[in-house]
Amino acid sequence: MVPSAPDLSFRSGRNRNERIIGAILFLCAALSTLVTVGIVGVLLTQSFAFFRQVSVVEFLTSTQWTPLFQDKNFGILPLAAGSFLIAGGAAIIALPTGLLAAVYLSEYAAHRTRRILKPLLEILAGIPTVVYGYFALTFITPILRSIWPETDVFNAASGAIVVGVMIIPTVASLSEDALSAVPDTLRQGAYGLGATKLEVSTRVVIPGALSGILASFILAISRAIGETMAVTIAAGNLPNLTLNPMESIQTMTAYIVQASLGDTPQGSLAHQTLYAVGLTLFLITLSMNVVSQWILGRFREEYE
Amino acid sequence: MPTTHDIDTGGKAPALEARGVSVFYGETHAVKGIDLAVPANKVVALVGPSGCGKSTLLRCFNRMNDLVTAARIEGTVGFRGKNLYDDDVDPVEVRRRIGMVFQKPNPFPKSIYDNIAFGPRINGFDGDLDALVEQSLRQAALWDEVNNRLNDSAYALSGGQQQRLCIARTLAVKPEVVLMDEPASALDPIATQRIEELIYELKKNYTIVIVTHNMQQAARISDYTAFLYMGELVEYGPTDTIFTNPREERTEEYVTGRFG
């Protein structure tokens, strides 16, 4: 008996569905790319208009930021210092705490404890930032002011602390992922040489997860730089070139909010400052992301 | 079977002596009341079908089972007149004295040098570290292959070299006993042969307990062989006897490859 040739032709309905789905998926991907390109395009053109009137040198070196005043100055430094105070202070709080929390979760906590704590940590990351800002203003600031009475009502320290608390879950959760990814055989090897739990954690597991840990640090810091709501509420809106955390400051993000809500006319120089500051912010976070990608790729541990 | 552990240790005290050792993983009774004496400066092979409890028993000898939350251990393991499971015994110190080499090579993601130096460093070694690294690598027959690239990553080595590195790493803390869990099972025949030669060399200075699935290997390298089956020690004796004239039929069937 000769077997008849099997039917291998396209089944039209199924094939058409495949193509429609493919097209929809492509559109979604294309849309998000287009939006990104569009935003960057607007940032660039508007900033370009701004820099035709204000020199890049003045923008980067002038120590005053008073674009909405009669006597206009366009120095980004006060805003950059504000953002730096917040991000630096937040990093001092969040990086060690987050890493230690991650080590606890990954190396010390019992299985059950981790199963409860890890999701809890991730919920913490989902609290709206305005809540954190309110918490800073009504809880952290009074404490600071009772210890150092000369502290401003709006001050960088309060903002830095609350942003630090806010990004701890990011550090802890991502670092924990990296620590847990270190193969157990490495821990066993170290224990087999007479290592204690602390030695295993600090000398084998943390070095083994270093790239993931650094990437979590950078992501958390760029979140701190981009943070707006909590910072505006806690640290104020006073462009102030200072490194004193007890003073009121303004961050780049806070300025963008202030200027957007104000009545600067479209196309005016004051309005264009928005884009110049936005572009600066974008370049900072972009380069941090690039660095973090580079670290991940460069130092990726290959476990065999 | 009261006599299974009574082997002739030549009048010397055994290096390790398990008495009534049982291990439970939750409900699983993985090792069932095993008595086994490991003579000093000999190689003891643990053989038996998969899942019979070889690795579990091996891990009892340096308290690695402590790291398995589900594991519960009964019985005693004598080491230099001390029970390793006494309350005042620090398992970290036990593991320094009784080293372990694992089935898959598991070098740390560090340089060759730092892999060897890891153990001495955490144990507060304050002598000549370079000399110790060289000595350990020579003992593991790896020195000639790596002496000009000690700062390269250990991952740049072949599997067999990595395993010898792991052995060198274990030797660097100067243990008295080395436990090996199928140290050559992930290696090709030539690398396996090098490991076997190495074990033969090492027994001059160390006591070795080795788990293996390879009967020829057990016959070649061990002085004594213990056959485990379903968590029980079926038979234990000089390797010659176990392979040529075993007392138990199950032993004969296993070592001749008729089951398992």
Ligand SMILES: Nc1ncnc2c1ncn2[C@@H]1O[C@H](COP(=O)(O)OP(=O)(O)OP(=O)(O)O)[C@@H](O)[C@H]1O
């Ligand atoms: N961590 C663990 N948790 C629960 N059960 C375990 C664990 N480790 C081993 N067991 C069980 O204990 C028994 C003995 O396991 P063990 O690994 O000691 O066997 P083995 O003889 O080394 O086997 P193999 O030759 O396959 O390595 C098996 O039934 C296994 O399923």
Ligand SMILES: [Mg+2]
């Ligand atoms: Mg095993």
